[in-house]
Amino acid sequence: MLKSKNTNQTCMLETDLRTALKKKEFILCYQPRIHLDSGKINGVEALIRWEHPEKGGILPLDFIPLAEETGLIIPIGEWVLRTACEQNKEWQKAGIPPMVMAVNLSVRQLYQPNLVERVRFILEETGLAPEYLELEITESIMMNVHDVLPVVKELKRLGIRLSLDDFGTGYSPLHYLKEFPIDSIKIDQSFICNCGVNQKDATIVKAIIAMAHQLKLEVIAEEIEMKEHLIFLQQNLCNMGQGYLFSEPLAPDQLIQQFYQIEQIVHREGLSQEFSR
Ligand code: C2E
Numbered sequence: 338m339l340k341s342k343n344t345n346q347t348c349m350l351e352t353d354l355r356t357a358l359k360k361k362e363f364i365l366c367y368q369p370r371i372h373l374d375s376g377k378i379n380g381v382e383a384l385i386r387w388e389h390p391e392k393g394g395i396l397p398l399d400f401i402p403l404a405e406e407t408g409l410i411i412p413i414g415e416w417v418l419r420t421a422c423e424q425n426k427e428w429q430k431a432g433i434p435p436m437v438m439a440v441n442l443s444v445r446q447l448y449q450p451n452l453v454e455r456v457r458f459i460l461e462e463t464g465l466a467p468e469y470l471e472l473e474i475t476e477s478i479m480m481n482v483h484d485v486l487p488v489v490k491e492l493k494r495l496g497i498r499l500s501l502d503d504f505g506t507g508y509s510p511l512h513y514l515k516e517f518p519i520d521s522i523k524i525d526q527s528f529i530c531n532c533g534v535n536q537k538d539a540t541i542v543k544a545i546i547a548m549a550h551q552l553k554l555e556v557i558a559e560e561i562e563m564k565e566h567l568i569f570l571q572q573n574l575c576n577m578g579q580g581y582l583f584s585e586p587l588a589p590d591q592l593i594q595q596f597y598q599i600e601q602i603v604h605r606e607g608l609s610q611e612f613s614r
């Protein structure tokens with residue numbers, strides 16, 4: 338009984354997901370990425386939301402897995418990429434200081450045969466310079482490094498940036514670090530949220546930052562919620578951060594309205610200037 342109900346719900350959602358693309362029910366929100374030294378916004382992460390006509394707002398973790406399973410992640414991912422690039426170009430035209438647009442790439446997209454061509458085409462079509470696009474790749478036990486490495490290298494040759502998302506949670510992160518031509522790593526929130534209180538988390542975060550810097554990679558901390566996290570990360574020379582302390586993911590016009598207020602937060606909440614490096 339319960340099983341059939343679940344299956345029905347899944348089918349329903351899958352049909353909904355198919356029509357959502359056609360009916361343009363997806364939107365992107367943008368979470369600012371802050372440079373922890375200067376407090377400046379130097380990037381945003383595009384995060385998808387589904388505005389379902391009956392069910393209301395649906396968060397990505399409730400439909401991205403199904404989109405991956407059904408293959409719908411390919412057209413959805415392409416829509417995300419195009420919309421995010423268009424938005425970034427629009428901001429640049431409007432005179433907003435240039436930012437890197439980070440887009441989450443699903444593992445399934447890495448197996449899409451024409452991914453590199455599609456990314457190249459979208460950059461050309463939108464006129465966005467490749468250095469302003471970053472693709473976030475998540476470590477995953479499903480990801481076979483040797484299968485996807487040629488694609489990742491080709492993506493890098495387009496001149497875009499690459500980052501490793503949710504670093505520390507995957508199966509073999511050090512292997513990815515060695516093999517992938519990435520520019521930055523994003524330390525997973527599970528280490529950040531306790532770094533002020535748990536000595537082990539603090540040690541891991543420090544070690545990840547030190548290792549990344551030795552490898553000439555930038556480090557981004559995700560889900561910074563508290564002033565204490567910010568100060569700890571600044572003390573340990575983490576380059577960038579995102580999180581509710583600065584801002585939730587915002588609609589484009591909200592982001593622009595709040596832009597300069599968000600840039601004050603590091604100065605207000607973080608290490609005071611005389612102690613900072
Ligand atoms: P992620 O890439 O690790 O994104 C970070 C998630 O943490 C986002 O959740 C963001 O809203 C949330 N977050 C940011 N700051 C804070 C904070 O201070 N506290 C807390 N509690 N949460 C915070 P969201 O938007 O629900 O996305 C969840 C995941 O779904 C993302 O994790 C990413 O893996 C995936 N995702 C989101 N958008 C896309 C997309 O366009 N394509 C693909 N393939 N995956 C996406």
Ligand code: MG
Nearest residue numbers: 382441473502
């Ligand atoms: Mg991400």
Ligand code: MG
Nearest residue numbers: 502503523559
């Ligand atoms: Mg992440």
Ligand code: MG
Nearest residue numbers: 503525526559
């Ligand atoms: Mg995460």
